[in-house]
Amino acid sequence: MGFLGNLFGGGRRDRSASVAKQRLMMVLVDDRYKLTPDMLEQMKIEMAEVLSRYLPHVDSDQIEVTLLRGEANDHLKAEIPLKRGRDE
């Protein structure tokens, strides 16, 4: 389901149907929410900034933002891996 994440994490197969699906998902997010891939990257950088004030070492590259489509509502989900700051 995490298609935005897949897009940035690199797809598994690149059959034309899965390319079509990923492109469509990006287009639909843009059409519905005016959220472009660039803006999404920027969003992650800013999220990392805010989170870094409270947590050690949050890396924007590690944040995975995914859109889950639902019938009534869509959901934006962010996964933020935390480094074990103790070890560093």
Add this chain to the structure above:
Amino acid sequence: MARVITITSGKGGVGKTTTTANLGTALAMRGARVAVMDADIGLRNLDVVMGLENRIVYDLVDVVEGRARLRQALIKDKRLPELCLLPAAQTRDKDAVSPDQMVYLTNQLRTEFDFVLIDSPAGIEGGFRNAIVGADEVIIVTTPEVSAVRDADRIVGLVEAAEKGTPSLIVNRIKPRLVNRGEMLSVEDVIELLAINLLGIVPDDEAIVTSTNRGEAAVYDQHSLAGRAFLNIARRLNGEEVPFLPLQDQPGVLERFFGIFGRRRT
């Protein structure tokens, strides 16, 4: 009182008129009183797809403008006496009818039929708005293509904004072989993208071409896979639970399913 159902799409040429003709015929075959209305004013087509083009005297705009009564404009189907067509005007443009007039017209039809199916023009402008304004339910037809699905998503938003509820979906022109090879969006993909309820899956089928050539609905053709798919959709509209084709993206599943009913095609 009839259920008024509009068949629309966003992108043109995805199968709205084919769907309207076949669902109308299938519902009438099952005993319902059905009116199909061609709301594609200026680009009349439903009449030729149904083989009724030679019988047209009056059209929808004639009724709206008072030159003909509704009964005079309704054309009876050749085979099914309970199936009627209200043709679009061919020589007028889509602004010839106002939304209020469309509501009035559909309400007149409501009293005489069990189902009123409205064949919408493509696009998101006046013609589309006229086509949905009198509807109780909306069906969106899409093909499994990027541009058609994208436009369908726009239409979902517009239908919801018009307070017609969430539309249901027909995925038309599926090619199981291509899907199995991963070279065509699967029905599952399309549903995940659009997040609306699936009403039916119609395979790409040469029988649609031949039946359209003859002006006979594909639902009469025992061998047509698309015809069978449309019959299933009509049953679902009647509230019957008809199982869907298997949707998982497994090699051979869709193809095997279709293979049960028809000859295999290469």
